[in-house]
Amino acid sequence: MPHADLSALHELLGPDARPCRRAVTGERGTALPAFTDHHVHTHLIDEAPLSRHGIAAVVDLGGDPIALARRPGGGFPAVAYAGAFLTAPGGYPVGRSWAPPETTHEITNISLDAGVPGGVATAIDEQHTCGASVIKVALNFSSGPVFDLETLQAIVASAHARGLPVVAHVEGEGMLRRALDAGVDALAHTPFSEWADPASIARARAMGQRWISTLSIHDGPDRERATINLTTFAAAGGRVLYGTDLGNGDRASGIQPDELASLDSAGVRGPALVAALADPWPLREAPHGVASFVAGEAPGSVDEVPAWLAGATVVPTEELIHDDHR
Template sequence: MPGSYAPAPGRGLDLLVASTSSVGAVSNSHQPFTITGVRVFGGGGPLPGVTHVRVSDGRVAGAGDASVARPGDALVDGSGATLLPGLVDAHVHLLPGCTQLAAGFGVTTVLDMFSKPETIVPERAAVAASEAGRGPVRADLRTSGVGATAPGGHPTVAYAHFPYVTGPRDAASFVADRVAEGATHLKVIYDDGSGAMLDLPALDVRTIEALVSAAHGKGLPVVAHASTSAGAVTVARCGVDVLAHVPFDRMTDGQVRDVARCGVAVITTLGVLDGFPGRDGVMPLLGRPRLAGRLGARWRRVVERQATRWMPPEPPDGAAQRYNTVALLESGLRVLAGTDVPNPGLVFGASLHRELWHLVEAGLTPAEALTAATSAPAGVFGLADRGEIAVGRRADLVLVDGDPAADITATERIRDVWVLGRRVDHGAYTGGEAEREGVRWQRESAERIVRAIAETWPGLPGPEEVRREDGEILGRVVPTSGGWQAVTVFGAPLGSAGGHDEAVAVLHARGLACLAEPWWARAGDEPAWRRARIVEAAPGRVRLRWDDPLADQPSSGRWFGLDDLDLSLDPPEG
């Protein structure tokens, strides 16, 4: 039951480190260092009087005043800044390289809530190498492995070919298999699709109870996905420990009391609203300069393109989730910050800062929001070595300018991040192979989901190929938030979105002709646009030759994938 996974008792204020740190970054994990003159948020609140934190051998070795420093320590100036425990994202789904990306934004632990072994195993190996001091610094990782769902149930559309649970008799073996694969908690899905006006197979109550019993017998907490208020009550009564989402419909007072009586914790995932662009057409994450500025160009392109995908006419406003979050917190339940990344509009690490903002917008104090991303998830998931700044705890630390306990957006002003005392070099991820692989995985996953949705619900609009009478492909028409968009064979948009027939006509008129026109292109992280000619085109990539005669390039041009390129037929503004 939830009480079995309560946080470890506090170590006392004298063991806690609070400090405001700054430049002078330390990269040698073997050399002890002390962060000086810093404001400290310890995990449960600010720590008055703590101005210095000492780190040695990957652990917090001292916290207090200037006397904690030792001769030979490297000194990190924390003036004007706040030191936080490393942030915990309590709800992610893995993709390659995600732990490296998350660490660059101060998220030093990620709790995976459904991934398959082919993604988990290499990522976990990379984390182990990082903790041994090899390779780039990464966030730590805990995983449920494959979640328990009914045959064909949610989220089959996203994760084909995984083991299902057909009834109570499967519970013990399913849990045993997850434990053998290294699961640290169990994910259970209870969702019949009614919250989204769908009809999906779902586990029954007896099966969920059997899964909970089997998981608790192995010492695993149980996280339950339930999207509706009624579903949340059902799984809470089954004895689960954590709700994976705040319900999407407004809870009644009775439902809040029922869930509170069961003592579960609740992962918020309010930031799924960031999957919908604002009135200016900009995705919310990209509207935060300090977060967007830490994104590489590849991830920026991913999020920008998600702004034009097909969406329902009326996006959710999140009012019910915000109400439920505060009601559940006020009922005494522990609230945990989680993002559900990599859903549309969300990026590992960056989106947890947006989740904190959403929590404060819902009505939490900044200190309550910070606790939801530090000591609260560490306590609920039995991670006694992190979540607070205390002697002996992991030196997973985030140094930010300003005071996030007064202004939650200060968490976006990241100066430095350490995982087990090793400083994170965020620039090592941007432009590298880990970023490239992660973006490719995300794109291919999204394409697979779109195909599966089209097969499952043929009435929903989906991309369509457009061919000439002789069979040569001209491009595709794609449903977007603004209507049907004509897209070239290599994936660049032509014209503006409008009606279906209009988009088809654009492809017949320009689908091949545009290949001979001059294009404007911006490659990689380059800030400048340059004029170029398309030498050759293929699905998802083009070979370009720059018009600039002084450009260093092969005579036949160079291939670029669309993940590495912005393209426009019109001269970009500015």
């Protein structure tokens, strides 16, 4: 590929985009880093189509920690997980039909001593022992009790002591600020039930907080708030991750075109959109040995990128012959 064309490809899709062809089929296209959906619930979805439709890895943000620990390794999609939702007694999502009892852990004691029933450290140790890569907390003030700031700070401190980031489901007035005050590392959803004020957005960006998008699960005012909040956060330099809350609603497994289009409309465009898909968080590295491949001609403009990315599939990197190295 001529240098000028390669430069144009990188301008549209980022420096890791590479023209290539598949050795077995001869099909030409573009290779990109492996894509991750940063918010799914594997017990509610059919995982089989994910890799065929562009998703090489997922982050399960709420499931049975023992069942997740027993998953066979080595296949695709690769799965990182939080284990159970940590929640206040009677808090979200306790009692929800989609959340079996094994998927929630109610914290009743702020203790940081190991083995204390209902204690903070006990809950963190349970998820950590089961192989969790991140801790999930519920801050859904709209649907029941939530952690006070002291308990939430203890959870964050205990998780960080074990090298685990904390992601929060934030819903209800004041919950974004509580997550910021406690040092929560990521939001499972772009704030959708409250407006993110400029000071909160500046704090979130300064502390390196990541916001998982999940724009397309909303309708009406919630979607408008989430879109504007994410637009402002992204424009301020905030770190955005592609995530869909797959399992919430009846949607096919794989890349969600509506989520890509929603991110694009929020200003997460071109290379930034690819980066939101390709970030391996909460892991340090993306899955080895695979890439996300889009067949056919590369997009001609940034406006074409979201629909084009929706055609991705996951292929072994050893199958790809890079045209720029011929």
